[in-house]
Amino acid sequence: MSLKLFELVGTDAERPFSPYCWRTRMALAHKGLTAESIPWRFTEKAAVAAHGSEKVPVMLDGDRAVADSWAIANYLEDSYPDRPSLFGGAGGRAMARFMNAWGDIAVVGGIFPMIIADIPNNLAAEDADYFRTSREARFGKRLEEVMASRDQAVTGFRKSLEPLRQTLKTQAFIGGDAPDYADYIVFGGFQWARVVSPFLLLEESDSIHAWRERLLDAFDGLARKSPGHPV
Amino acid sequence: MSLKLFELVGTDAERPFSPYCWRTRMALAHKGLTAESIPWRFTEKAAVAAHGSEKVPVMLDGDRAVADSWAIANYLEDSYPDRPSLFGGAGGRAMARFMNAWGDIAVVGGIFPMIIADIPNNLAAEDADYFRTSREARFGKRLEEVMASRDQAVTGFRKSLEPLRQTLKTQAFIGGDAPDYADYIVFGGFQWARVVSPFLLLEESDSIHAWRERLLDAFDGLARKSPGHPV
Numbered sequence: 001m002s003l004k005l006f007e008l009v010g011t012d013a014e015r016p017f018s019p020y021c022w023r024t025r026m027a028l029a030h031k032g033l034t035a036e037s038i039p040w041r042f043t044e045k046a047a048v049a050a051h052g053s054e055k056v057p058v059m060l061d062g063d064r065a066v067a068d069s070w071a072i073a074n075y076l077e078d079s080y081p082d083r084p085s086l087f088g089g090a091g092g093r094a095m096a097r098f099m100n101a102w103g104d105i106a107v108v109g110g111i112f113p114m115i116i117a118d119i120p121n122n123l124a125a126e127d128a129d130y131f132r133t134s135r136e137a138r139f140g141k142r143l144e145e146v147m148a149s150r151d152q153a154v155t156g157f158r159k160s161l162e163p164l165r166q167t168l169k170t171q172a173f174i175g176g177d178a179p180d181y182a183d184y185i186v187f188g189g190f191q192w193a194r195v196v197s198p199f200l201l202l203e204e205s206d207s208i209h210a211w212r213e214r215l216l217d218a219f220d221g222l223a224r225k226s227p228g229h230p231v
Numbered sequence: 232m233s234l235k236l237f238e239l240v241g242t243d244a245e246r247p248f249s250p251y252c253w254r255t256r257m258a259l260a261h262k263g264l265t266a267e268s269i270p271w272r273f274t275e276k277a278a279v280a281a282h283g284s285e286k287v288p289v290m291l292d293g294d295r296a297v298a299d300s301w302a303i304a305n306y307l308e309d310s311y312p313d314r315p316s317l318f319g320g321a322g323g324r325a326m327a328r329f330m331n332a333w334g335d336i337a338v339v340g341g342i343f344p345m346i347i348a349d350i351p352n353n354l355a356a357e358d359a360d361y362f363r364t365s366r367e368a369r370f371g372k373r374l375e376e377v378m379a380s381r382d383q384a385v386t387g388f389r390k391s392l393e394p395l396r397q398t399l400k401t402q403a404f405i406g407g408d409a410p411d412y413a414d415y416i417v418f419g420g421f422q423w424a425r426v427v428s429p430f431l432l433l434e435e436s437d438s439i440h441a442w443r444e445r446l447l448d449a450f451d452g453l454a455r456k457s458p459g460h461p462v
Binding site for chain 2: 097
C-alpha cells in the first residue's frame with residue numbers, strides 16, 4: 001500500500017494547485033490514506049506519459065497507475081471499501097458523476113476566466129510560456145483580456161452557485177452532515193483559486209463561504225495549511 | 232396503506248402538470264405504490280390549507296399529510312424501506328438535495344419563461360386569471376412578453392443542461408444504470424412542459440432527449456400515457 005500522486009505545481013513544489021489534484025488530495029484524506037507527492041509541472045509531459053496520461057492527477061498504487069480524478073476516486077472507493085465511503089452508496093456514486101460535471105463546468109469553468117492571468121505568476125518561465133500559449137489559443141485572446149471583466153463576471157459566478165447555496169440551507173455539506181466526494185469535487189475549484197490568485201470569489205456573508213471554511217478546516221486543516229491567498 | 236395525492240390540474244382532471252407532482256408520481260411508481268389522485272386547481276387553496284399546505288403536491292397516508300415533493304420523497308423512502316430505494320443510500324439522499332435545487336433552478340426555472348403563456352390555455356377561466364395575475368406580478372410583465380424570446384432563450388437553456396449531458400456520456404441515468412429520484416427531479420420539469428406546451432425544448436440528437444424518452448417509457452409508460460404534446 002504505497003501510494004504516490006503526481007500533483008501540479010509551479011515554482012513552489014509545496015504549493016499544489018490543480019483543482020483536480022485537490023479533489024484527489026481530499027479523497028485520500030477522507031479515506032485516511034497518505035500518498036507521497038510527486039511534484040509535476042505543465043511541461044513535464046514525459047513523466048505522466050510514462051503512465052499513460054497527458055495530465056494530472058495520476059496516482060500510482062505500487063505498479064498500477066490510475067489517471068483522472070474521477071477514476072481515482074472510484075479506484076479508492078473500490079480498493080478501500082472498509083474505510084469511510086466517498087460516495088455513501090451506489091446512488092451517491094452515480095449522482096456524484098453529475099456533481100463532477102457540474103463542478104467542472106460551473107465551478108472550475110466559472111472560476112478559470114477570473115484567475116487565468118494570475119496563474120502564470122506561480123509558474124517558472126518555461127511553464128508560464130506553455131500555459132499562456134495554450135490557453136490564449138483556447139480563448140482566442142490574451143489572458144489579461146479574458147480576466148479583465150472579472151469584477152463583473154464574479155456576480156454571475158456567485159449566482160450560478162445558487163443550487164449549492166440552496167442545499168446548504170438544510171445541511172452542512174453536499175454529502176449531508178459530513179463532507180464526501182461531492183464536496184471535494186466543488187471544493188477543489190475553490191482551493192485551486194485560493195492557491196494561485198488573490199481574487200475574492202465569495203462574499204463573507206455567503207453560506208458557501210462558511211462551507212468552504214469548514215472544508216479548509218477538514219482533516220486537521222489539510223487544505224488551509226497548504227500555502228494560499230486569504231479568502 | 233391508503234395513499235392519496237393532491238395533483239395540480241387544469242380543465243382536464245386527467246392531465247396533471249405540476250413538475251413537483253410529477254416528481255412524486257414517478258417516486259410512487261418507483262416504490263411500486265399507487266395513490267388515488269385528487270385533482271386540485273390553483274384557486275382551490277382551502278383544500279390543501281386543510282392539510283397545512285399552500286401548494287401541491289400534498290400526499291395523504293391515512294391520517295397523515297405530507298406536503299412538498301422533497302418531503303414526500305423522503306417520507307416514502309423512510310416509510311417503505313423494503314421497496315426499491317429512491318436514493319441508493321445516504322450519500323445519494325444527501326446529494327439529491329443538491330439535484331433538487333439544480334432541478335428547481337436550472338430546469339423548472341429555465342423552462343418556465345419558455346412555456347409560461349401556454350399554461351393558461353390549460354386552465355379554466357378562474358384559474359387562468361389567478362395564474363396570469365400572480366405570475367405577471369412576479370415577472371413584472373405580461374406572460375406573452377416573458378415568453379416572446381423563447382426561441383433565443385432555448386439555446387441558453389440547452390447549454391445550461393451540459394452537466395446532465397456530460398453525465399449521460401457514461402451512464403444511462405443520473406441514478407446510474409437505472410433511474411432514481413435524481414432523475415425524477417429533473418424529468419418532472421420536462422413532463423410539466425410536455426403536458427402544457429407544444430414548445431420543443433430539446434433537439435432530437437441530444438442525449439438528454441434520449442434520456443427523456445427512457446423516462447417517458449418507465450413504469451410501463453406512466454408519463455407517456457398521460458396526455459401531452461409531442462416532444
